[in-house]
Amino acid sequence: MIELRRHLRRFLFAVLFFVQFGAAQVAPLIANIGARHNTSLDGPWHVIVDPYDVGALDYRAKPLKNNNAFFKNYKPQSKSELVEYDFDHSDQLNVPGDWNTQRESLLFYEGTLWYKQSFDYPQSAQSRLFVHFGAANYQADVYLNGEPLGRHEGGFTPFDFEITDRVRPQGNFLVVRVNDSRERSLVPALTTDWWNYGGITRPVTLVEVPQTFIQDYVVQLDKGSTRNIKGWVQLSGPKLQQRITIRIPEAGFSQEFQTDAKGRADVSFNAHLALWSPENPKLYKVEIASETDQVTESIGFRSIEAKGTDILLNGEPVFLRGINLHEEAPLRPGRAWSDDDAKTLLTWAKELGCNFVRLAHYPHNEAMLRMADQMGVMVWAEVPVYWNIQWENPQTLHNAENQLQEMITRDHNRAALIIYSVANETPVNDARNRFLRQLIQDAHATDPTRLVSAALQNREYVQGDRIRISIEDPIANDLDVLGNNEYIGWYTRTVADADRIDWTSKYNKPLIMSEFGGDARFGYHGDSLTRWSEEYQENLYQHQIAMLKRIPFLRGTTPWILKDFRSPRRTLPGIEDYFNRKGLVTEHGEKKKAFFVLQKFYREVQSARLR
Numbered sequence: 371m372i373e374l375r376r377h378l379r380r381f382l383f384a385v386l387f388f389v390q391f392g393a394a395q396v397a398p399l400i401a402n403i404g405a406r407h408n409t410s411l412d413g414p415w416h417v418i419v420d421p422y423d424v425g426a427l428d429y430r431a432k433p434l435k436n437n438n439a440f441f442k443n444y445k446p447q448s449k450s451e452l453v454e455y456d457f458d459h460s461d462q463l464n465v466p467g468d469w470n471t472q473r474e475s476l477l478f479y480e481g482t483l484w485y486k487q488s489f490d491y492p493q494s495a496q497s498r499l500f501v502h503f504g505a506a507n508y509q510a511d512v513y514l515n516g517e518p519l520g521r522h523e524g525g526f527t528p529f530d531f532e533i534t535d536r537v538r539p540q541g542n543f544l545v546v547r548v549n550d551s552r553e554r555s556l557v558p559a560l561t562t563d564w565w566n567y568g569g570i571t572r573p574v575t576l577v578e579v580p581q582t583f584i585q586d587y588v589v590q591l592d593k594g595s596t597r598n599i600k601g602w603v604q605l606s607g608p609k610l611q612q613r614i615t616i617r618i619p620e621a622g623f624s625q626e627f628q629t630d631a632k633g634r635a636d637v638s639f640n641a642h643l644a645l646w647s648p649e650n651p652k653l654y655k656v657e658i659a660s661e662t663d664q665v666t667e668s669i670g671f672r673s674i675e676a677k678g679t680d681i682l683l684n685g686e687p688v689f690l691r692g693i694n695l696h697e698e699a700p701l702r703p704g705r706a707w708s709d710d711d712a713k714t715l716l717t718w719a720k721e722l723g724c725n726f727v728r729l730a731h732y733p734h735n736e737a738m739l740r741m742a743d744q745m746g747v748m749v750w751a752e753v754p755v756y757w758n759i760q761w762e763n764p765q766t767l768h769n770a771e772n773q774l775q776e777m778i779t780r781d782h783n784r785a786a787l788i789i790y791s792v793a794n795e796t797p798v799n800d801a802r803n804r805f806l807r808q809l810i811q812d813a814h815a816t817d818p819t820r821l822v823s824a825a826l827q828n829r830e831y832v833q834g835d836r837i838r839i840s841i842e843d844p845i846a847n848d849l850d851v852l853g854n855n856e857y858i859g860w861y862t863r864t865v866a867d868a869d870r871i872d873w874t875s876k877y878n879k880p881l882i883m884s885e886f887g888g889d890a891r892f893g894y895h896g897d898s899l900t901r902w903s904e905e906y907q908e909n910l911y912q913h914q915i916a917m918l919k920r921i922p923f924l925r926g927t928t929p930w931i932l933k934d935f936r937s938p939r940r941t942l943p944g945i946e947d948y949f950n951r952k953g954l955v956t957e958h959g960e961k962k963k964a965f966f967v968l969q970k971f972y973r974e975v976q977s978a979r980l981r
């Protein structure tokens with residue numbers, strides 16, 4: 371019944387938006403906004419917490435059309451007029467930032483919250499202006515000066531709206547209704563083992579571009595090549611046919627291309643380049659100029675392939691010494707979003723000996739990917755197709771496909787990014803297989819240069835004294851790299867059972883052990899059989915590592931997880947306190963014993979590879 375009511379509410383809101391105002395469009399994503407003339411709208415925004423959606427619906431639950439609708443930001447015109455909201459006298463929250471950790475009363479809040487920011491913008495007549503959101507979780511309805519711009523769905527990917535014809539030199543107000551209610555049909559769906567941080571969690575920026583501008587481009591090495599750069603450039607605007615010049619000054623490269631009637635130029639050329647790798651994360655300044663616009667971006671070049679059970683980086687076999695990460699800030703509560711957050715998290719990963727991170731379980735912020743490029747850390751990026759999804763629902767599939775596209779579009783020039791993952795621990799059945807195959811196909815079609823994986827589960831066979839665990843999943847045939855999550859010694863079997871386990875695979879493909887681990891409360895000590903103690907976790911890692919060394923087709927590991935993270939599923943008082951404690955460091959940066967076990971293993975792997 372509650373479920374039904376929620377659906378009704380969501381449906382009514384969609385009616386409000388798309389019937390009353392017509393379907394406003396999310397504009398195509400502008401690449402590399404940091405290189406553009408841009409104005410930050412970050413800082414304190416006025417907010418109204420609206421658990422009953424009174425800013426959108428009247429008491430009959432019908433869409434509000436009058437000045438009571440919060441997006442109107444209406445002020446009483448006389449002392450008698452009834453207006454029951456007032457952004458300017460409401461409290462403020464910082465953008466970017468989740469709402470849960472900025473105000474104690476909002477820690478567990480899920481629902482609607484309205485944001486308002488005012489700004490002036492003296493715009494030049496020749497340019498176009500967009501408002502760009504790094505991300506808002508989960509659904510964002512955006513309004514400028516009392517008119518709707520559009521809606522975006524999905525909590526972890528960027529979106530923008532063109533406001534060229536709507537912006538005023540002075541006194542603009544931008545209102546955003548953010549709703550993070552969980553629903554069965556969404557991506558992710560109802561249940562996750564991470565905090566559902568709501569709000570405008572990433573930066574908001576005004577981006578100014580010329581009338582016809584370089585909207586996006588791919589400049590990356592072709593699949594399997596270390597010389598041939600292949601890609602495209604896309605223009606947007608009235609003058610679509612233009613001459614394009616691509617220059618890589620440091621490599622002495624410059625060449626011209628021509629866009630077609632649709633504003634697109636396919637580009638392909640050879641260049642002598644120092645290849646990007648974790649040991650030498652070389653980035654080149656790449657300049658792309660059209661007749662009307664130009665952008666510069668730091669781009670690295672490397673090839674990544676799967677061959678038999680090997681992963682080849684620049685043609686050489688590589689072992690991915692990884693760790694899982696949630697997008698949680700180090701050393702302070704809440705979502706991570708900044709360069710500093712990214713640097714701290716990746717510095718911890720490097721201290722552990724990592725050359726690879728799995729950014730679980732949704733697309734992390736852009737700063738993270740750019741920092742990984744600079745620091746030389748390879749990346750697995752993932753969409754939130756997690757646990758239980760409505761596999762039969764075509765809208766759910768469409769939603770997942772859209773989030774995947776937005777993730778790929780934002781990061782397709784990042785050398786660090788080598789693997790797209792389309793799912794985590796999903797149950798094998800026909801509808802799920804169809805759903806995931808579609809996503810795998812989409813990822814391959816959109817970006818043929820990177821590898822596609824998913825975190826799968828496995829089957830166990832007991833054979834006398836030994837246990838055989840087999841990687842078997844119908845979608846494995848479609849993947850380039852297999853991921854597998856296992857919790858031997860935590861959710862299944864005993865820690866010591868790992869010594870009796872042999873792994874087999876039906877596929878001639880590389881395996882990444884994408885999760886394993888167990889919880890420990892930092893500073894809680896006991897013997898190696900005492901749950902929640904650092905010694906238990908330490909022992910678990912020791913047995914796991916001994917087992918992992920015996921898997922012939924293993925090409926990477928990302929234990930669960932770098933840092934303790936908030937989760938509403940983890941209620942045990944004194945131990946969990948609403949945190950998943952499988953971190954190797956705490957939320958305050960303290961290192962648990964298991965940290966050093968993994969560090970030792972990664973040092974061994976590294977020196978064995980270098981020999």
Ligand code: GCB
Pocket residue numbers: 563731794795855885930950952
């Ligand atoms: C898993 C999930 C991860 C959880 C983890 C756990 O299998 O993929 O999201 O947080 O286990 O700690 O249970």
